[in-house]
Amino acid sequence: MADTDLSKIMKQEVGKAAADRVKSNSIVGLGTGSTTAFAIQFIGERLQRGELKNIQGIPTSFQAEVLSKQYGIPLTTLDAVDHIDVAIDGADEVDPNKNLIKGGGAAHTREKVVDSLADQFIVVVDSGKLVDKLGSTFLLPVEVIPMAMTPVMRKLTQLGGKPELRMGVKKAGPVVTDQGNLVIDVKFDEIPNPESLEKEINNIPGVLENGLFVGVADVVLVGEVKADQASVREF
Numbered sequence: 669m670a671d672t673d674l675s676k677i678m679k680q681e682v683g684k685a686a687a688d689r690v691k692s693n694s695i696v697g698l699g700t701g702s703t704t705a706f707a708i709q710f711i712g713e714r715l716q717r718g719e720l721k722n723i724q725g726i727p728t729s730f731q732a733e734v735l736s737k738q739y740g741i742p743l744t745t746l747d748a749v750d751h752i753d754v755a756i757d758g759a760d761e762v763d764p765n766k767n768l769i770k771g772g773g774a775a776h777t778r779e780k781v782v783d784s785l786a787d788q789f790i791v792v793v794d795s796g797k798l799v800d801k802l803g804s805t806f807l808l809p810v811e812v813i814p815m816a817m818t819p820v821m822r823k824l825t826q827l828g829g830k831p832e833l834r835m836g837v838k839k840a841g842p843v844v845t846d847q848g849n850l851v852i853d854v855k856f857d858e859i860p861n862p863e864s865l866e867k868e869i870n871n872i873p874g875v876l877e878n879g880l881f882v883g884v885a886d887v888v889l890v891g892e893v894k895a896d897q898a899s900v901r902e903f
């Protein structure tokens with residue numbers, strides 16, 4: 669099987685496993701990305717079959733909102749609820765302590781709001797996302813307000829990073845977030861202390877949020893394929 673097919677199968681399996689954990693009468697945070705898209709689809713299908721009742725979703729992005737509507741998941745907002753029961757969201761890297769890098773879809777600011785509020789935050793990834801140390805395969809996304817781009821990049825360089833502005837695909841110019849901001853992707857040779865780096869970056873004036881999620885995830889579901897057999901394991 670081609671690598672892209674395997675990756676799709678892993679994402680599908682793990683998305684289904686997460687959707688199966690959603691209970692009736694609950695408020696569900698709906699993450700962003702290709703893996704969570706499967707979870708949203710399967711939650712919608714469980715609602716259609718009548719297996720699930722009375723779900724209210726809180727989308728973390730325009731993408732999640734559009735998909736949720738497409739699959740018939742009723743939506744609400746943080747102004748209308750006082751808690752979130754469970755959030756399901758993907759990640760770009762997961763370390764053994766369940767710390768994450770997110771923001772591959774430039775949605776990490778809203779994702780951190782929703783995922784942090786959930787009583788249980790379930791991360792859904794394929795096995796290729798597992799790393800020993802954060803920053804080894806993926807650049808760290810930082811959302812910045814446009815007028816502060818240059819001083820923030822300078823400060824990120826002083827912190828030891830190599831910043832680059834994220835550019836659009838099939839769009840001339842930079843990626844613009846759902847909030848109308850820019851994303852700077854930063855290469856750090858190592859991130860020895862994700863907890864302090866998360867705070868240090870967020871303390872730079874003009875930074876809205878960075879993609880380090882430290883101590884937020886409760887459960888990680890990992891989709892794997894071995895000898896053409898798909899399975900899901902949890903840690």
Ligand SMILES: O=C(CO)[C@H](O)[C@H](O)COP(=O)(O)O
Pocket residue numbers: 699700701702703704757758759760769770771772773774775776779
């Ligand atoms: O953080 C995210 C979006 O901002 C996504 O959850 C992350 O990029 C993983 O996406 P995918 O499931 O498509 O690999």
